[in-house]
Amino acid sequence: MTLAADALTQLATWPDLSEAEPSCGTGRALRSPHGEIVHFHSGNDVDVYLTARAIRQFQEHLTASTAVRLVPGSQWVTLRLDLAGEVHLLMTLVSLALRAHETWPVPDDVPGAECNDHDRAAPSREYLSGG
Template sequence: MTLAARAFTQLATWPDLTEAEPSCGVGRALGSAHGEIAHFHSDRDVDLCLTVRAIRRFEEHLTAAAIQLVPDSHWVTLRLNFAADVDLLMTLVSLALQAHQAWPDPSDSPRTRCNDHNGAVVARQNLGDG
């Protein structure tokens, strides 16, 4: 079983998450009552909707090598290479659920496209620059 499959199976048991059709049409997705949370695009790549507000709030902590940021995106991309990356994903999914529930913001529209459609994913870029 791949790391992504193991993570998906584990997350699908969380009471606040349900399997959903990814809006991008690629892979498998998990969502909550507040919108899409995660898109599993491959055996290693997962896009996670943290919201722009949550990304900015925790940006300095989102510098793990496994995390890639796209400026002004509501999503982060995780590359699952090691078991520790799955642990990081679990933590970030919890943060995403909290962000969607606690900090609803009209600019954090659930219709925002995941990073799978962005051509240039920028690793560890500070979103506050520029």
């Protein structure tokens, strides 16, 4: 079983999450009563809908991880699951996302924002850091 498949199996047991068709049409999704929370795309790529406010609040921590990719203007965070520890990071991000969505609506967040669909190229860490 891949790390992403294992993470999906774990998250699907959470009482606040249920499987759903991803709005982007790619992979599998989990949603809360407040909306889509996580998309499992092909391979080990996962998008988590954190909201703009949560991304701003935790941006320093998010950019410190080499597994995390932020796309400018997106309310979704892309996580590459290559190591077991990154599954723990995913669980933390999903918990943050659930909490962020409980307090929705918040300024600068738009319901149903499009995920970082991996058919489009996500900016590299160098681009995001200005390097």
